[in-house]
Amino acid sequence: MTQDLPKLEVCLSPALLHLYDTKGSVVVIIDVFRATSTIAAALHNGAKCVVPVASVQECIELGKQTANSITAGERDGKVAEGLEFGNSPSEYPRTFVEGKTLVLTTTNGTRLLHMIEHPATIITGSFLNLSAVCEFLISQGKNVLLGCAAWKDRFNLEDTLFAGAVVNRLKDKFSINCDSARAANYLYEHSAESNPIDFLRNSSHFKRLSAYGLEKDMEYCATPDLHPVVPILHGRELIVHS
C-alpha cells in the first residue's frame, strides 16, 4: 500500500539538506521563530508579496528599487540598522501592510530557502498556517520535504515541533520512512499537541528571544491557524497560493 503514496521526509538542519532529493517535491521552509510566522501574517493581512533576502544591504537596495515597499529585518532581536521594521508577525496588521511589498531579511529561513535547487515547489510553514499547509500538501500529491531552518545550522525544537505537527496530520496520506519525521512526530504527539508553547518555553531560541522581551511574540507564533494562507515562491516573491 504505502509504496504508492508520496514520500514525506524531515530535514532537521540546512547542513543536512544535501541528503535529500528535492527535485519535483514540495519543500516547506520552516522558521517558526519568526520568519515564516511573519510571512504568513503579512500575506494574510494583504501584503502584495514578501521578498526574502539574505543580507541587510540587499534589503535596503531592493527596498529603494521597489515602489510601495517596506524593508524589515532584525539582527540580535532589534531592527537592523538601515531597515524600517522588525521581524514580528504583530507588526504587520492589514491597515499597515495591505498592498505593500515586504522586503524581509532573515538569516536562517532565507538561507535555507535559497539553498533549494529547482525545480521544486517552495512554500513556507508555521503554526500560524498549519492547516492551510497540510491541505496544500495533500492536494499536491507530490513528495514532501519539511525543511527546518534551524539556528545557524543547529537543530532547534520549534521548527522540529512544527514539522512534527505536519507529520502527525499527514502520516496516513504519505509514506514515511525517515527517523527525523518519526522523532518530530513523537515530540509533537507526546508533548505539545495541546499547547506547543508550553513545550517550547524550554528551548534555546525561546530563552534567547525572551531576553529581548519577545515572549508574547513567540506565544503568538505558536498559535495554530491564525493566518490560514499558503505562501508560495514565484520567482523571488512569496505570494498567496490561490
Next chain:
Amino acid sequence: MTQDLPKLEVCLSPALLHLYDTKGSVVVIIDVFRATSTIAAALHNGAKCVVPVASVQECIELGKQTANSITAGERDGKVAEGLEFGNSPSEYPRTFVEGKTLVLTTTNGTRLLHMIEHPATIITGSFLNLSAVCEFLISQGKNVLLGCAAWKDRFNLEDTLFAGAVVNRLKDKFSINCDSARAANYLYEHSAESNPIDFLRNSSHFKRLSAYGLEKDMEYCATPDLHPVVPILHGRELIVHS
C-alpha cells in the same frame, strides 16, 4: 549555579560536527546498531584492543600486519568480502576474543571517530555500557559532546535515544543549553526509559537490519549495562579505561 558546571551537548549527525568545539572535551562516539555495542562486548570479554578502520581494504591489511588479530566488518548486513567475522556483539564471547586485537571496519561510527580533532578524549558508548559511560563522564568533569554516528549522515533514532539516556542521567551535573540534548532526553524519558527496543522497532535501521534477520542482535544492543566497560581511544586503539 549552572554556568560553573561543564557543558553537555548532543551532535545528531557527523554532518553537524563542525558546529561543536571538541577541544579539551570528552567526545562519546555512539553507533548503537551496532559498532559501539560490539566494541563494548569485545573489550568486556577480554579483547586486547579494538582498532576501528574505515575501509575493508585497510582492515585486511592491518589484520595481516597484526599478530593474534581478527578482522571484522559488514557491508549490507553480511560479513564483508575478505574479512573473517561480522559486526554483532554476540560473535565475540570471551572464549573467542580474549587477548586478541579486533580490527573492525564500520562505516558510520568509524567515520565520526576519525573526524574528531584532537586534543579530545574519545570514548565509545552504547546501551551495553550506559552506566559505565555516565560514571566516566561525571568523573572527568570536562565538557561533553555526545556524537551520534547516524546513518550516512542522516539522523537516526537509536543513537539519539542513547544520547537521551545519557542526558537523562547527567542533566543535574552538567549545564545543558542544547535543543538536540533536550529533544533526545524527551524522547528517552517519555518513550523508552523502561524498554528502548519497543521504541526502536519503529526506526529505519531496525527495519533495515530486520530484513537480514538481526532482530535478536538489536534487542541485545538495546539492553543496558551488559558490558560495563569504557572503551577509550589511545592512538588508534580502543582499550578498556581503567
